[in-house]
Amino acid sequence: MNSVLEFIGVERAYKQGVPVLDGITFSMAAGEVAGLLGRNGAGKTTLIRIAMGMLKPQAGQVRVFGLDPARDAVEIKRRLGFVAEDQVLPAWARVQELIDFHRYLFPRWDEALERQLAERFELRRGEKIKNLSKGQARQVALLLAVCHRPELLVLDEPAGGLDPVVRREFLETSIELLNREGTAILFSSHHMGDVERLAGRVVLLDGGRVRIDSDLDQLRERHCVALVSKGAVSSAAVLEEMPGCLRARTQGESWHAVFAGDPAEVEQRIRLGLGSNGVRCSRVPLEELFIEFVGAQQ
Numbered sequence: 001m002n003s004v005l006e007f008i009g010v011e012r013a014y015k016q017g018v019p020v021l022d023g024i025t026f027s028m029a030a031g032e033v034a035g036l037l038g039r040n041g042a043g044k045t046t047l048i049r050i051a052m053g054m055l056k057p058q059a060g061q062v063r064v065f066g067l068d069p070a071r072d073a074v075e076i077k078r079r080l081g082f083v084a085e086d087q088v089l090p091a092w093a094r095v096q097e098l099i100d101f102h103r104y105l106f107p108r109w110d111e112a113l114e115r116q117l118a119e120r121f122e123l124r125r126g127e128k129i130k131n132l133s134k135g136q137a138r139q140v141a142l143l144l145a146v147c148h149r150p151e152l153l154v155l156d157e158p159a160g161g162l163d164p165v166v167r168r169e170f171l172e173t174s175i176e177l178l179n180r181e182g183t184a185i186l187f188s189s190h191h192m193g194d195v196e197r198l199a200g201r202v203v204l205l206d207g208g209r210v211r212i213d214s215d216l217d218q219l220r221e222r223h224c225v226a227l228v229s230k231g232a233v234s235s236a237a238v239l240e241e242m243p244g245c246l247r248a249r250t251q252g253e254s255w256h257a258v259f260a261g262d263p264a265e266v267e268q269r270i271r272l273g274l275g276s277n278g279v280r281c282s283r284v285p286l287e288e289l290f291i292e293f294v295g296a297q298q
């Protein structure tokens, strides 16, 4: 088994009887980049905290590099990079002092990568953390998490607090660069554009469970949106009864329906079913799929 990260039936509740995670099972292999998606409160941070050994599952198991985060924390930390959603760095420390400390802790520290990122982020090495903006402090945390070239990088909302230019810089330089060398990366995000650009796979949490675990291209190829003229069909319910329809709703003069299947094949099927040409099918952007899967349920 060469999983770098594995969740097996993980359960966790904060209040008895109100499960946040209700049997999460998925694993990641070396080199994979997965976007962890879910609405606010879906349990992404809770799952990440469990993987980091900061929280224990109440049932099930988690393995990082095949090891138990509760027992083998030191070995795991040596090979792991992690930035929390609310990462706090010591306010009194200077940027350079933190970099030096990490370089000392991690024999595999990559000075070339450190210089490259520091330059791109325009880091003020002599500045104290307390004088940095939230986004600048986050850049430092990100640099500290990646320069020892971890085998697994876990980022909880890496874009939080970063402006779009810096966000793209960070994501594209460090995520792509690290991944090219085989680092597995799990990042939670509400930015579907980032996920579409960078992740090969998406894991969507909903209702305490893994609602989708799919290769991103396959997910997009296997779903489409159909715009059906209201002249062709009397209600959304008619569309929802058709095979493969996930959801249908009104949109101006048309019905808007998401179907599982290839656009050309679904379009043909609806045309035949309705005996009408008032149908147009196209691919669905990830954001729209996300809304279709989890938007109507809460």
Ligand SMILES: Nc1ncnc2c1ncn2[C@@H]1O[C@H](COP(=O)(O)OP(=O)(O)OP(=O)(O)O)[C@@H](O)[C@H]1O
Binding pocket: 014, 015, 020, 038, 039, 040, 041, 042, 043, 044, 045, 046, 047
């Ligand atoms: N320490 C805690 N004590 C009690 N409830 C908690 C605690 N931490 C999280 N929760 C609850 O658990 C649920 C999942 O929270 P979590 O932070 O894991 O979600 P998330 O998917 O990361 O959300 P977001 O996208 O908003 O960051 C929420 O309902 C939250 O209120």
